[in-house]
Amino acid sequence: MLRYANPTRFMQLSTPILPWLGGAALVLLAVGLTLGLSVPPDYQQGETVRVMFLHVPAAWTAMMAYGLMAVASLVGLVWRHPLADSAAKAIAPLGALFTALGLVTGSLWGRPMWGAWWVWDGRLTSFLLLLFLYLGYIALWNAIEDETRAARAAGILALVGAVNLPVIEFSVDWWTTLHQGESILRKGGPLIASVYLWPLFAMALGYTFLFLTLWTMRIQTEILTRRARSLMLAGEL
């Protein structure tokens, strides 16, 4: 694995893969959207069930991104590898974006269901907290001028966040059961009719590939920016 962790090697390997990643994302998203628009409306939720195909995969991707960010941070902290630092740094804005997408689609989905744009539902609330975790991570990165130090500080924060995230999830669930009774409809849940599973599956894969494409592009940009900066410092530009 570490053999491929050299920035130059990463550029060589990722550049030819990138169009395939992007292509797969496009195809999967197109298939997912077509399927999602062609399935029959839900007997309970009606047409609004289609928002699920945008919402649930966004939430999955946002969670996965935090996990990957924590793993990259750990690798960066333990093996002091600059590529891992770049990878972690590159994820944060994407994670924040998918979290925000999850929040917005959740709100749009909730409007007809709950009659309000926002309800302090357990899942929405923990995603709001996840968004703040991402924003704090980005703010810390930007506040420390020295790159290496910023990477390590943000890495520690990402790991502390990763340890705490399950506890936050649990506490928010606990809080929901404490404060809410029957008013909240269970979204998703185990009761998804199988006809909805295929579009959901396609969209989840599509989001994942979209995320991987954007992530790879951002890592490449990060590597090139670093190179340009060191050339400038060496007086060659």
Add this chain to the structure above:
Amino acid sequence: MSALLLRDIRLAARAGGSAMLALAFFASVATLVPLGVGPDLALLARIAGGVLWIAAVLAALLALDRLFQADFEDGSLDMIALSPLSLESVAAAKIAAHWLTTGLPLALLSPLLAVLFGVKTIAALFVSLLVGTPAVSAIGAVGAGLTMSIRRGGLILPLIVLPLLAPAVIFGAGAAVGSAGALPLLGAFSFAACVLSPFATAAAVRLNLGS
């Protein structure tokens, strides 16, 4: 370790120290709430647990950005780091000192404020703050360690610490109104935070000493 603990308590208690400031801030925020939501005692009693918990967290955060920064800026932290004390012990002493000068006084003041809010479960509120505020000091210390070298670190600190404190506020406010199971959960969270935080905090201090 006791030398560092006593010295930090002494600094916090002296003029310009943070202990009185945190208490005054706690009381002022608690006073603003009735001004904002109206003097209806039934409503105030209902929201008091949450309000006092939020006020306590904010008050504890007030002095947190200086936890390491003051020693970092005047060079004391270099000397403390080179002492026989491990950085983990330094972090633990700092957390303990912060709690003894903010969390504990806030908890002690809370019964008085609870009376002003017409709270029935005064003992539960007091115990919840007593058990839960160590988590605020412990998790806050990680943030303080990470932001000590940032000139305006005090602005970033709440942003990175507050989401991590959500469980403390949830379980704490729950325990304050006597919700079943809240206090053990709060205690477990607080304990885990106090055990794990010195390691993360020491890592943060270590990286900032290398600047």
Add this chain to the structure above:
Amino acid sequence: MPLAVPYIDISDLTGIRGGRVLFRGLSFRVETGRALSLEGANGSGKTSLLRMLAGFLAPAEGAIRFGDVADGEERGKFVGWLGHHDAVKAQMSVRENLDFFAQLYASEAGDTLDALGLARLAELPGQYLSAGQKKRVALARLKLTKRPLWLMDEPLASLDAAGKKIAADLVAAHCAGGGIAVVATHEPLGIDCDRLVLA
């Protein structure tokens, strides 16, 4: 002296700060009983080198050894530090300032106040001290740590003539007692010492 450092050995050290190379391939050795005067223009890396010796900063390349101890945090246990900042708390008296570090380093303040001409100021809070007086407190604190390797960043700055003499004598006495001192300075120390100039 409870601990001793037989020598410090620096081999092929490279220091990089913020993407800029401060020094490359730096090698030197200081034997016990010697003082090294570390000289060079502003920004030449004197402070960074001291921080590397103390174990705060990891060198980009190369190795630092105190006798057979190489690990950064292990090395720190031999170091008496006099940094660029005075580390004197404004709200605590001179005596309290010293007593705190004496306790922390499991040592005692003893007669260090007298030795630095601070006896008169012992009960004065740190905020009323002049820069030179704070430097004297820092020197007293360095002495009471009883560490074998002194790393000093501009110890003579802001001291008056009498203070500079006291500081120089302190370093000389430390080395004569089997210690080592590495001193970053812009002024001649006025004692017998080796010199290293960072370009």
